[in-house]
Amino acid sequence: MNLGVVNKHQSMMPSSSGTSWKSAGAGAGDGGVPDQFPAGLRVLVVDDDPTCLMILETMLRRCNYEVTRCNRAEIALRHLRENKNGFDVVISDVHMPDMDGFKLLEHIGLEMDLPVIMMSADDSKSVVMKGVTHGACDYLIKPVRIEALRNIWQHVVRKRKHEWKDIEQSASADEQKPPEEPDYSSSANEGHNWKNSKRRKDDDDETDERDDSSSLKKPRVVWSVELHQQFVAAVNQLGIDKAVPKKILELMNVPGLTRENVASHLQKYRLYLRRLSGSQHPGGMATGFMGSSDAGYGSMSSLNGIDLQALAASGQLGQLPPQSLATLQAAALGRSNNSKSPISVPVIDQRNIFSFENPKSRYTEVQSQHLTNNSSGKQLNLLPGIPTNMEPKQFVSLQQSAQHPFGSMNNQVLIQMGGQSHIQNHIQSQAQSSTNPHHGLRQPVLSSEMLTRGGVVDMATPVYNPAVSQTSSLVDFSVNHKTDSSGSSYPHGGSLGIPSLSAASSTLQGSGKLDTKVSLRNILPSYDIFNDLNQNGSRDWGGLQDVGLNFDPSPHTMQGGLDASSPMLLQHNRSSGVEMGGHNRNLTGGNKVIFSQGVEARTHHNGSNAGQQRNTYIGDSSFRVKTESEHDGSSQNTLYQDQYGQDDLLAAILKQQQQEGIGQPENEFGFDGYALDDLPA
Amino acid sequence: MGGSVMDRNQMHRQVANIRKSLFDQGYLDEQFILLEELQDSSNPSFVEEVVTLYYRDSARFLYNLDQALEKRPLDFSKLDSLMHQFKGSSTSIGAKKVKVECSHFKDYCNARNAEGCKRTFQHVKKEYTTLKKKLEAYFQMSRQVGPVHTACRPR
Numbered sequence: 160m161n162l163g164v165v166n167k168h169q170s171m172m173p174s175s176s177g178t179s180w181k182s183a184g185a186g187a188g189d190g191g192v193p194d195q196f197p198a199g200l201r202v203l204v205v206d207d208d209p210t211c212l213m214i215l216e217t218m219l220r221r222c223n224y225e226v227t228r229c230n231r232a233e234i235a236l237r238h239l240r241e242n243k244n245g246f247d248v249v250i251s252d253v254h255m256p257d258m259d260g261f262k263l264l265e266h267i268g269l270e271m272d273l274p275v276i277m278m279s280a281d282d283s284k285s286v287v288m289k290g291v292t293h294g295a296c297d298y299l300i301k302p303v304r305i306e307a308l309r310n311i312w313q314h315v316v317r318k319r320k321h322e323w324k325d326i327e328q329s330a331s332a333d334e335q336k337p338p339e340e341p342d343y344s345s346s347a348n349e350g351h352n353w354k355n356s357k358r359r360k361d362d363d364d365e366t367d368e369r370d371d372s373s374s375l376k377k378p379r380v381v382w383s384v385e386l387h388q389q390f391v392a393a394v395n396q397l398g399i400d401k402a403v404p405k406k407i408l409e410l411m412n413v414p415g416l417t418r419e420n421v422a423s424h425l426q427k428y429r430l431y432l433r434r435l436s437g438s439q440h441p442g443g444m445a446t447g448f449m450g451s452s453d454a455g456y457g458s459m460s461s462l463n464g465i466d467l468q469a470l471a472a473s474g475q476l477g478q479l480p481p482q483s484l485a486t487l488q489a490a491a492l493g494r495s496n497n498s499k500s501p502i503s504v505p506v507i508d509q510r511n512i513f514s515f516e517n518p519k520s521r522y523t524e525v526q527s528q529h530l531t532n533n534s535s536g537k538q539l540n541l542l543p544g545i546p547t548n549m550e551p552k553q554f555v556s557l558q559q560s561a562q563h564p565f566g567s568m569n570n571q572v573l574i575q576m577g578g579q580s581h582i583q584n585h586i587q588s589q590a591q592s593s594t595n596p597h598h599g600l601r602q603p604v605l606s607s608e609m610l611t612r613g614g615v616v617d618m619a620t621p622v623y624n625p626a627v628s629q630t631s632s633l634v635d636f637s638v639n640h641k642t643d644s645s646g647s648s649y650p651h652g653g654s655l656g657i658p659s660l661s662a663a664s665s666t667l668q669g670s671g672k673l674d675t676k677v678s679l680r681n682i683l684p685s686y687d688i689f690n691d692l693n694q695n696g697s698r699d700w701g702g703l704q705d706v707g708l709n710f711d712p713s714p715h716t717m718q719g720g721l722d723a724s725s726p727m728l729l730q731h732n733r734s735s736g737v738e739m740g741g742h743n744r745n746l747t748g749g750n751k752v753i754f755s756q757g758v759e760a761r762t763h764h765n766g767s768n769a770g771q772q773r774n775t776y777i778g779d780s781s782f783r784v785k786t787e788s789e790h791d792g793s794s795q796n797t798l799y800q801d802q803y804g805q806d807d808l809l810a811a812i813l814k815q816q817q818q819e820g821i822g823q824p825e826n827e828f829g830f831d832g833y834a835l836d837d838l839p840a
Numbered sequence: 841m842g843g844s845v846m847d848r849n850q851m852h853r854q855v856a857n858i859r860k861s862l863f864d865q866g867y868l869d870e871q872f873i874l875l876e877e878l879q880d881s882s883n884p885s886f887v888e889e890v891v892t893l894y895y896r897d898s899a900r901f902l903y904n905l906d907q908a909l910e911k912r913p914l915d916f917s918k919l920d921s922l923m924h925q926f927k928g929s930s931t932s933i934g935a936k937k938v939k940v941e942c943s944h945f946k947d948y949c950n951a952r953n954a955e956g957c958k959r960t961f962q963h964v965k966k967e968y969t970t971l972k973k974k975l976e977a978y979f980q981m982s983r984q985v986g987p988v989h990t991a992c993r994p995r
Contacts, residue, residue, distance in 0.1 A: 214932055
C-alpha cells in the first residue's frame with residue numbers, strides 16, 4: 160500500500176507496500192515509510208448509531224485519516240467490494256440492526272482480508288472473545304477515545320507485513336528457489352516467515368523482485384475449486400496436524416503455487432475449521448480430514464446440520480483445534496454420524512470448494528443427481544438461501560467468488576442449487592414482486608418459493624433429522640438448523656438478503672448472470688440462520704430482523720441493497736417477531752437462493768464463472784457464519800445469517816451427498832470444485 | 841466599551857458556570873469534554889451538532905421502548921437490545937445521568953423485572969428531557985457569546 164499515498168485502487172498493493180514495507184521492515188523509521196503515514200489512512204467506519212458515527216468520523220479526521228462512513232453493514236460491504244483496495248482498515252460496531260458486526264467481520268476477512276476493528280459498548284469478555292475468534296484485530300470499548308483511534312494504523316501495518324511477506328516469499332520462491340525453506344515450516348509461523356522472507360528480500364534485490372514479479376507479488380492467488388480441492392486433499396492426507404505448507408505444496412504439485420500461497424491459505428483454512436468446530440469439539444477429532452470426499456455425505460449432512468448447530472450453539476467458536484475440524488469434516492464426509500460431525504460440515508465445504516471449480520460437469524451431474532435424487536422431487540435448495548436454480552456454472556463461480564475456501568459449503572449448496580435455476584428465479588420473481596416493504600410480504604413470497612424449491616424450504620420441519628437428508632440432504636440440513644429455532648426464521652435472510660438480494664435478484668433473473676453484487680455472503684447468512692435456529696429457537700434473529708421485518712428500531716433493515724429480493728431476507732431475520740417457522744425457512748431458503756445467486760453475481764459473473772465465484776463466496780460466508788452461530792442469543796440483532804448460511808450449505812451439501820448415495824466419488828459431487836479462489840495467498 | 845466588554849465577560853463567565861454546573865451536577869461526564877476537544881475552528885459547532893443529532897436520532901429508541909413496554913408479555917431481550925443501543929448513543933455524548941438510568945433499566949431487564957423496567961424507564965425519559973433543556977439553554981447562550989470555552993476538565 161502506499162503508505163503515504165491514498166491509493167484507492169491499487170492492485171499491486173503488495174508490491175507497493177512491499178517497497179514501503181521494505182524500508183519499514185528493514186528498519187522502522189529508516190525513512191522508507193512515507194512520512195505522512197499514517198495520515199491518509201483510509202478508514203471505513205460502520206455504525207448504525209448516527210451520533211457515534213459522527214463522533215468517530217470527526218475523531219478519525221482529527222487523526223488525519225481519510226474517513227468513509229456508513230451506517231449499514233451491507234453498504235459497507237458494497238463499498239469494500241466496489242473498491243477492493245480502497246480501504247486500509249475497517250472499524251465496525253458489533254451490534255447493528257442489519258447485520259451482526261461479527262458477520263461483517265467475517266465477510267471482510269474472507270473477501271478482502273482487511274484489518275477489522277470491532278467496537279462496542281459491551282465489554283463483556285464473551286463478546287470480546289468473539290471478536291478475537293472472528294478475526295478482529297482489535298476491540299475498542301465505547302465510548303471510543305481518539306487516542307485509541309490514533310493507533311489503529313498499526314493493524315494495517317501488521318497486516319501488510321504479513322501479506323508482504325507472503326508475496327515476498329512467493330516471489331522469491333517462485334523466482335528463485337523452491338519454497339522449501341525450512342523456516343517456512345508452518346504457515347502458522349508466517350510471522351517468522353516474513354522475517355525470513357524479509358531477510359531474503361533484503362538480500363535479494365527486493366525491488367527487482369517486486370517489480371519483476373509484480374504479478375507474483377500480487378498477494379491473491381485464486382484458489383479455484385479445483386485448487387482448493389487439491390489443497391484439502393493434501394491436508395487430509397497429511398493430517399490436519401501435520402499439514403505443513405511445504406508438504407502440502409509438494410502433494411498438490413501445482414506449478415506456480417508457492418509455499419507462501421499455501422501457507423496463507425492453510426491459515427485461513429485452519430481458522431475456518433476452527434470456527435466451524437467452534438466449541439463443539441475441542442479436540443475430538445483428530446483424525447485427519449477425509450481426504451476423499453466420497454465419505455458418505457449422508458451421514459455428514461445430518462451430522463453437519465446438527466453439528467453445525469452444535470457448534471453454533473456452543474458459541475465457542477474457535478475452540479476446535481484444526482484437528483477436530485478435520486475430524487469433523489471427515490466425519491461429515493463420510494463417517495456415520497460422528498459426534499464430531501460439525502467437522503464434517505466444514506469438510507464438505509472444502510470439497511465443495513474444490514468441486515466447484517472442477518467440474519462443472521460435475522456439477523451438472525451432481526446437480527442433476529440431486530435433482531433427481533431428491534426424493535422429494537422438489538428441487539431442494541440445499542441451502543435455503545441458495546438458489547437452486549443456480550446453474551452449475553453458477554456454482555462454480557460462486558465458489559470462486561466466495562474466495563473463501565471454507566466457504567465451500569456454501570458453494571456446495573450452490574452447486575446443488577444450480578440445477579434448480581428456476582427456483583431461484585422463482586424466488587427472484589417473487590422477491591421482485593414483493594419488492595415492497597420487506598416485511599411480511601416477502602416472507603410469503605419466499606416461503607412459497609422455498610417450498611416450491613423443494614427441499615430446503617422444509618425448514619419448518621424439525622430439522623435435524625439425519626434421516627432427512629435423504630431427500631434433500633442439503634436442504635434438510637439447513638432446515639435442520641432451522642427447526643429448532645423457533646424464532647429462528649433465518650435471520651440472515653434479512654441481512655444477507657440485503658446486499659445480496661439485490662444482487663441475487665439480478666442474478667436470479669439473469670439465471671446465471673450473477674453479475675449482481677450479491678455476494679455469497681448473503682447466502683451464507685442464511686446458513687447461519689440455520690445454525691442459529693438450532694441453537695435457540697427463540698433467538699432473536701437479529702440479523703434478519705433488521706431486514707425490515709418487524710424490527711422497530713431499524714425500519715430500514717434491509718434497505719441496504721435489497722431490492723425485491725431483500726424482502727425475502729428480511730423476513731428471515733426477524734425471527735423474534737416472525738415466527739416464520741416454515742416460512743422463515745423458506746425465506747431463508749429464498750434468501751439463500753438469492754444469495755447464492757448474488758454471490759455469483761458478485762464475483763464477476765461471467766456466466767459460468769460467476770457461479771463459481773459465488774460459491775466461493777458463499778463458502779466464506781458460510782464459513783464464517785458458522786462460528787457466528789454461536790451467537791449468544793443476546794438480543795442483539797446479530798445476524799446470524801452468515802452463520803447459518805455456511806452451515807446450511809454444508810448441511811445441504813452433505814445431505815445431497817447423502818442422497819446422491821454418496822456414491823459420488825469424492826464429495827465431488829459438486830462440492831469439489833469449490834474454489835476458494837481469491838484467497839489471498 | 842468597558843461596559844460592553846464587561847457584559848461580554850460576564851456572559852462568558854455565565855456560560856462557563858452553566859457548563860461547569862452541568863458537570864458538577866452529574867449531567868455530563870468526561871465524554872462531553874472529549875467532544876469539546878474535537879471542536880475547533882474548522883468545526884465550530886461540533887458539540888451542538890452532535891447533541892442535536894443525538895436527540896433527533898434517539899427519539900426513536902424511546903418511542904420503541906415505550907411501545908415495547910406496552911406489550912404483554914414483555915419481551916425483555918428486545919427491550920434490552922433497544923436500551924443497549926440507546927445507552928450507547930447517550931454514552932457517546934456524555935449524558936451521564938441518562939446513562940446511569942439506562943444501566944438500571946438493563947439490570948431490571950436482565951432480572952426480568954417488568955415493574956422495575958417501567959419505573960426506570962420513566963427516570964430515563966426524565967433525565968433525557970432535563971438534559972435536553974439544559975443543553976439547549978447552554979448552547980443558545982454559547983452562541984450568543986461566541987466561541988469561548990476550550991475544553992477544560994472540571995477537576
